[in-house]
Amino acid sequence: MSNNAMLSRVEDERVLVLEREFDAPRELMYKMFKEPEHLKNWWGPKGWELPVCTVDFRPGGVWHYCMKCVDRNQGQFYGMESWGKGIYKEMNEPESIAYTDYFSDAEGNINEDMPSTEVTLEFVDVDGKTRLINRGEYVSAEALNSVMEMGMLQGITETWNRLEEYLKEAK
Structure with a gap:
């Protein structure tokens, strides 16, 4: 698997598994998902920033964030907040992080009309590089299809591309 290739597959019609190898040690990769000062530099698709990012990294803790489109070339999305x-x-440093991901509002209220995701991130050491495995489980095939139709796969690809670029600076 080359650094830029993201593999994706669907299991049981409602689990999306994404894999990509990054040229960074596992401990550094883990920090990228744990610390807000890192997340602010790469989380979100191209042309989006993270003006709000708070992390309480512990079981039961909350990660609350706002992605904002700052790219005028994205037309109707410019200025939009998500x-x-x-x-x-649970977390097992530096091997895994599990959390439930929700759409929310600025106050942190969960949007019940949008599908949530049970996310498990695995960080696998591969000779000093890291294979990131992201398992996203949805309540139904329809829920998974709805986020796919929103462009989630493209968004994650762009986000992981930004992570790869940021890792070059962070080493």
Whole structure:
């Protein structure tokens, strides 16, 4: 698997598994998902920033963030905000992080009309590089299809591309 290739597959019609190898040690990769000062530099698709990012990294803790489109070339999306809230379930540093990911508002209220995701991130050491495995489980195939139709796969690809660029600076 080359650094830029993201593999994706659907299991049981409602679990999306994404994998990509990054040229960074596992401990550094783990920090990228744990610390807000890192997340602010790469989380979100191209042309989006993270003006709000608070992290309480512990089981039951909350990650609350706002992605904002700052790219005028994205037309109707320019200026748009998208709020998210993660509730951490467990972490095993530097091997894994599990959390439930929700769409939310600025106050952290969960948007019940949008599908939530049970996320498990695995950080696998591969000779000093890291294979990131992201398992996203949805309540139904329809819920998974709805986020796919929103462009989630493109968004994650662009986000992970930004992570790869940021890792070059962070080493």
